Amino acid sequence: MNSTYGTNFRVAIFGESHAPAIGVEIEGVPAGMKIDRDALQAFLDRRAPGRDAYSTSRQEADIPEFLCGVKEGVATGAPLVAIIRNGDTRSKDYGNLANVPRPGHADYPAEVRFKGHQDKAGGGHFSGRLTAPLCIAGGIALQLLARAGVTIEARAVRIGGETDPEKMKDAIAAARAEGDSVGGVVEATVKGLPVGVGDPMFGGLENRIAQAVFGIPAVKGIEFGEGFAAAELKGSENNDPYGIVEGQVTPLTNHAGGILGGLSTGAPLVFRVAFKPTPSIAKEQDSVDLSTRTPVKLVVKGRHDPCVVLRAVPCVEAAAAIALYDAILEWRKEPA
Numbered sequence: 001m002n003s004t005y006g007t008n009f010r011v012a013i014f015g016e017s018h019a020p021a022i023g024v025e026i027e028g029v030p031a032g033m034k035i036d037r038d039a040l041q042a043f044l045d046r047r048a049p050g051r052d053a054y055s056t057s058r059q060e061a062d063i064p065e066f067l068c069g070v071k072e073g074v075a076t077g078a079p080l081v082a083i084i085r086n087g088d089t090r091s092k093d094y095g096n097l098a099n100v101p102r103p104g105h106a107d108y109p110a111e112v113r114f115k116g117h118q119d120k121a122g123g124g125h126f127s128g129r130l131t132a133p134l135c136i137a138g139g140i141a142l143q144l145l146a147r148a149g150v151t152i153e154a155r156a157v158r159i160g161g162e163t164d165p166e167k168m169k170d171a172i173a174a175a176r177a178e179g180d181s182v183g184g185v186v187e188a189t190v191k192g193l194p195v196g197v198g199d200p201m202f203g204g205l206e207n208r209i210a211q212a213v214f215g216i217p218a219v220k221g222i223e224f225g226e227g228f229a230a231a232e233l234k235g236s237e238n239n240d241p242y243g244i245v246e247g248q249v250t251p252l253t254n255h256a257g258g259i260l261g262g263l264s265t266g267a268p269l270v271f272r273v274a275f276k277p278t279p280s281i282a283k284e285q286d287s288v289d290l291s292t293r294t295p296v297k298l299v300v301k302g303r304h305d306p307c308v309v310l311r312a313v314p315c316v317e318a319a320a321a322i323a324l325y326d327a328i329l330e331w332r333k334e335p336a
């Protein structure tokens, strides 16, 4: 399994949902960086489960322990390792799944690929829980970006087909009441990126961000600026004309979502991420027993988010922060 990202700010995520711990190794945190632990904790708390009626009741404190790479709150420049100990595991909830893959989960392809050796409890390494260490790395990247004047803010803009925040919550509650789940869309805006960060072709900002964002479980799509809607526009509608604003060459509209040719344009970078409905649902589903190869009716037990979108909002910020800080380090290597 390969769960690493980046070249200059390298992030390797490890652990399994019901293992003693999950965590992250980060290379590229600059020596001397003072990690703001309170800000990091506040960021992790936005993702943590069991905080409201709209997410799983699994309780986890999600407090990172730094094993190395940090001394007295300051990064040493050596590889940094942070773990979160798993507390509230109930592997027995998964006992009946040993040979029955859950629809919508990685169980079946993982069983074939890893020959049954993968840890199945709680989804193992495929679990949404692995977004906690993603948020440790992302939280640190966000602090590094803030020093460079770059901010990232994401929010849920659609859940269960609803765009009004109260109706979104109602859609989640209704899905939970039916033993079902809903998906939705998170929109992120990045401000303060200098012009020209990124690379053409395979190293473009879109590519980099998409690769990191698809590391978040349940992500099924990403679009930048007008995205798929651009396919329906005329060039005259989709192009962003330039003007001079406060002495700077500036795109006057932002259909491009702040990226042209893989490079930042100086306009805010805007992208939207589509999340599928949570695969674990209380409704009975069809599956097969892999050992007997016979059909079975499956009822997924355990505690699950009826919608992952609200908890995924900081995960999107984290993934984008890792990608953009990595890209900025690449851009800084170029001679002025």
Ligand SMILES: Cc1cc2nc3c(=O)[nH]c(=O)nc-3n(C[C@H](O)[C@H](O)[C@H](O)COP(=O)(O)O)c2cc1C
Binding pocket: 056, 104, 105, 106, 123, 126, 127, 128, 129, 131, 216, 217, 218, 219, 276, 278, 279, 280, 281, 303, 304, 305, 308, 311, 312, 315
């Ligand atoms: C923050 C977060 C929490 C999640 N919680 C759950 C959950 O409680 N139950 C569940 O079935 N899936 C949950 N997921 C989604 C699954 O982990 C994911 O759909 C599954 O591993 C299959 O991967 P894929 O959807 O990326 O193909 C969560 C995802 C995220 C981002």
